[in-house]
Amino acid sequence: MIARTTRGARLPLVATALAAALVLGACSGPDGASDLRRDVAEETTTEEEPAPPAASSQPATCEDPVASYEPEGSLPGPDDLPSGSTMAEIRERGSLVVGVSADTLLMGSRNPLSGEIEGFDIAVLHEVARAIFGDPDRLQFRVITSGQRLDVLESGEVDVVARAFTMTCERWETIAFSSEYYHAGQKVLVTRDSTVERIEDLEGQRVCAPEGTTTLERLGEFPGIEAVPAQTHTACLVLFQQAQVEAITGDDTILAGFAAQDPYAKVVGEAISDEPYGLGIGADNVDLVRFVNGVLEEMRDDGTWTDLYERWLGVLGPAPEPPNAVYGRPS
Amino acid sequence: MTQTAAPPVPASAPDPGPAGARRIVPAAATPARTSRRARLRASMARTPGRMRIALAVSVLAAIAFGLLGFQAASVQARALTAAEHDTSQLVDIQEARNTLVVADAIATNAFLVGGLEPTAQRERFDEAVLAATTLLTELAGRNAADSPELATAQAGLSDYVRLVEQARANNRQGFPVGSAYLDQASTTLRDETLPALDGLVVANADRVATDFAGVRNALWILAAGLLALAVLVLVQVWLARRTHRVLNVGLVAASAVVLVIGIGGAVVLGQASSTANAVRAGPYAATLASSQAYSLANDAKSMESFTLIKRGSGQAYEEEFVASVTEAGERLDTAAAEGVIGDESSRALDEWVAQHELIRELDDGGDWDGAVALAIGDDADSPNAAFDAFSAQVRDDIAQSTTQTQDRLSSAQGLSAVSAWLLLLAGGAAALLAWRGMSARLEEYR
Known part of the structure; x- marks a missing residue:
């Protein structure tokens, strides 16, 4: 009897222990990250520091950075752009893709009231669009940072960059510039x-x-x-x-x-440097450079340049003479 | 042993039956018989002393059972309560985070439109910031362990609000520097506040995981308590041999109490543990999947605005958008495949992403104004309406699965808490019964 009681009492005990062990064994997911289904490693991302721009190493061997390609003949009208030219392609596409700043007041900035991007750089681009399309508003803006200016031209994402872009020999190695359209310091x-x-x-x-x-x-x-x-x-x-x-x-x-x-x-202070601004254009599109130089030539001659200066940069004082175009770059 | 073992002495004498359990020493028994007898006689003389020890042992065992059982059940009850609180803390931190991302998306959109911010938008922004601030303060009060990180988040948030105000002030005067302030505001939010909150989400998820482990581990304590039953039974066996009485009513009753309540308790605690497991794999997993997907979608939504603000240079933002919605979709699909949520939210997400692609088509095709108009419109078939539909669906899912999680954990907790007192009571009763049973025997030696 006693023996039976003993055995009888042990059985449920064992059963309980077994049941407990089963429940205990049925666990999963030891930590919160696995409940969240996250890899712990994904939390650590490294951010790439942009490399500091290297100082220009070869100013001595550089020829004139402001020298651009000379326009060929008189500027063709919007309706007789040479077929097969970059300008004809752009006209075909329907808009001139331009890289600009949207936060540089006076040169290129978004007017918070109207939402339009405007400024001296932008006004020059409108003139280029007018020459290609007969319509100054055929512009497709890509807002870029200073550091992106070369990249977007090298990759061909934009046709023209107008973003306080100083002409330098180093930049001439990968892209082309129009003639100087503004002299800053x-x-x-x-x-x-x-x-x-x-x-x-x-x-x-x-x-x-x-x-x-x-x-x-x-x-x-x-x-x-x-x-x-x-x-x-x-x-x-x-x-x-x-x-x-x-x-x-x-x-x-x-x-x-x-x-x-x-x-x-x-x-x-006095300007510590000369900053000749040119419109940046892809190195391969020499025909577009010549065309844009023709547009700038007209702007200098017919007073458009002075009008635009007075409108956007009048705070700097009376309009100076527009910078002279320098040509002679061998294509 | 059987009741036919009449002489009290040969407790270890050879068994009458072949099936006897104690046949370990027969070979050594013959030469040592004399000394053994002497020792047994001596021990007989000391029986009352031994019985007192046995009395103490059984009473202590019963008390230990009560205490361990109480401990086991209350540890489990506390772990369940903690799991309930920690899941709610986790969900609310996610909520605060999402509210802030929504606020940022509103502010960003306002700049996208240009000009003066529409009053309704400004009100929504203020509401979102107020809601987030209130929530963060509440959260800090609820769990002191989260306070330092929440303080970081709060500090980042007040910087953020200050920078947004500066952006507004500049915008009001038509100064483009306003958008640079907005940029810095967003960066502050994303570099300081959101990482602090994300860290807290993981910390709380860890806490919940520990709580769930505690719910399970409580069973070991109860298992230890059930060892008391073994002690009670052994004392009875010993007593039966000593006293010719087959059953000691007190001890048998004590054992029965321990057995019945012990097993009952084990069943209740085991069920609580499996409830916890089911909650973890079910509504809790659903809550995590939905709330993380919602977070990701909100991130993506503000990336959409940034892509447009950058006007052609927003490729990196668009890539982030794609990464975020892909991950959100995966989380929802996995949860739906596991059957813990329906597929409504996943479908709503797809619909919104399809609308987003229309915006991208316009922008990539050069029609930035059209893309912006589509992005900020709120017609019934606009991307914003699609996002709102997704938000409503996923928030519904979150609310539902959170309620389920809380309810199920809470009812399991209630049972554990009651079991704690029952086990303690049972231990006390068993101790009392054992004491009475044993002292009745002791009386006989007086």
């Missing part, structure tokens, strides 16, 4: 009460310049200055207003746009 923007008069006075201070620009390269020539790169010029203005940098350096046109947005900022 690098200056410095500081706070209204700053005693800084020229870039040398900024020794030991933080100065912002956009990535992938000649401005940033030139800043490297002043070793005492801490260069702070930003993605765009406007991002520099944000850093300036947040007191994360003491000054911004850039082309006088761009800085004038900043001063217009911030009454506590002023542009100082």
Whole structure:
């Protein structure tokens, strides 16, 4: 009897233990990440730091960076563009694809009220569109950063880049430029009460310049200055207003746009460099370069250039003479 | 042993039956017989002392059973409560995160339109930010362990709001620097606040996983408690040999109580554990799948706006869009294949993505204005309406599966909590019964 009781009592005990072991064994997913179905490794992503632009290494061997291809004969009208030419292709497509800035006040910026992109660079592009289509509005904008200017031309994504684009020998190696359509110079923007008069006075201070620009390269020539790169010029203005940098350096046109947005900022000093602006065009499209140079030629001659200058850059003072076109680049 | 073993002495004498269990020492028995007898006689003399020890052992065993059972069930009940709280914390963190991404998408869209922000949009933005702030504060109060990360998220959020205001102020004056402020605002949100919240989602998922493990591990404690039953039975066997009485009513009753309540408790706790497993594989998995898919879709939605704002340079954003919606779709499809959610949300997602492709077609074809008009429109067949339909569906799924998770965990918790007291009570009762049973025997030696 007792023995039976004992055995009888043990059986359920064993059964319970077994049942418990079964339930215990039926577990899965030891941690939250597996419940979330996530790989732990995916959390760690590395961000690629953009390489700092290398300083131009061969200015000595460079021929004239402002020399472009000479226009051939008189400018053809929109209806008799040479067949097979790049211009005819663009006309066929229906719009001129252009790489521009949307946040550089005066040169190329989106008007928050109308939503339109406008400025001196944009106005020049409208003239090119007018010459190809007879309609200045046949533009398809691609908003790009300074650092993207060469890439979009090399890949053929855009026809023309008009984005405060300084003509340099180094850039001529991979793309082509129109003749010079604006002459800018690098200056410095500081706070209204700053005693800084020229870039040398900024020794030991933080100065912002956009990535992938000649401005940033030139800043490297002043070793005492801490260069702070930003993605765009406007991002520099944000850093300036947040007191994360003491000054911004850039082309006088761009800085004038900043001063217009911030009454506590002023542009100082003489230009420390010559920044000849050209329209960037793909290296293969020499016919388009010649055509655009013809358009610019007309703009200089018929006063359009001066009108546009006064409209967009009048804050800089009375319109100077348009820069002279230099030709003679062998194609 | 049987009741026919009349003499009290030969407890270890050779068994009468061949099936006897104690035939281990017969060979050694003959030469050692004399000394053994002497020892047994001596032990006989000490029986009351031994019985006192046996009394103590059985009472302690019963108490240990009660305490371990109580412990097991309350550990489980606590783990279930914790799982309930931690899942709700997790869902609310996801909700806060989604609300912020929605707010950012609204702000971004407002800039896309240009000009003054429509009042309705501004109100939606303010509502979203307010909701997120309130939620983050509530969350910090609910679980102190999350507070440091939530503080980081809050700090990022206040930076974000400040930058958006600056963007607005500049926009109001027609300054393009406004969009750079908006850019920085989004970056702050994405670099500071969202990663902090994402980290918390994982931390809470870990916590829930630990809670589920606790629900299961409680069974081991109960198993340990059931060892008390073995002790009670052994004492009875020993007592029966000592006292010629087959059954000690007190001890038998104590054993019965331990056995019945112990097994009952094991069944209840085992069921709670399998409920937890079912919840984890069912509604909890559904909640995670839906809320993560919703998060991803919201990310994608603001990527759509950024793609348009970048106006032709937004390829990287479009790639992120595709990556996000693909992952969202995979999560929903997997969950639907496992049968934990329906396929409505997955289909709604596909419909929205199809609408998004129309926007991309327009933009890639050069009609940026048309693409923007389509992206910001809110007609019944617009992409926004498709996204709203998806949102409503997936939020519904989340609400439903969260309620199920909470309800099932909560009812399992209720049973565990009641079992805890029953087990404790049973241990007390068994101790009392064992004590009475044993002291009745002890009386006989007085």
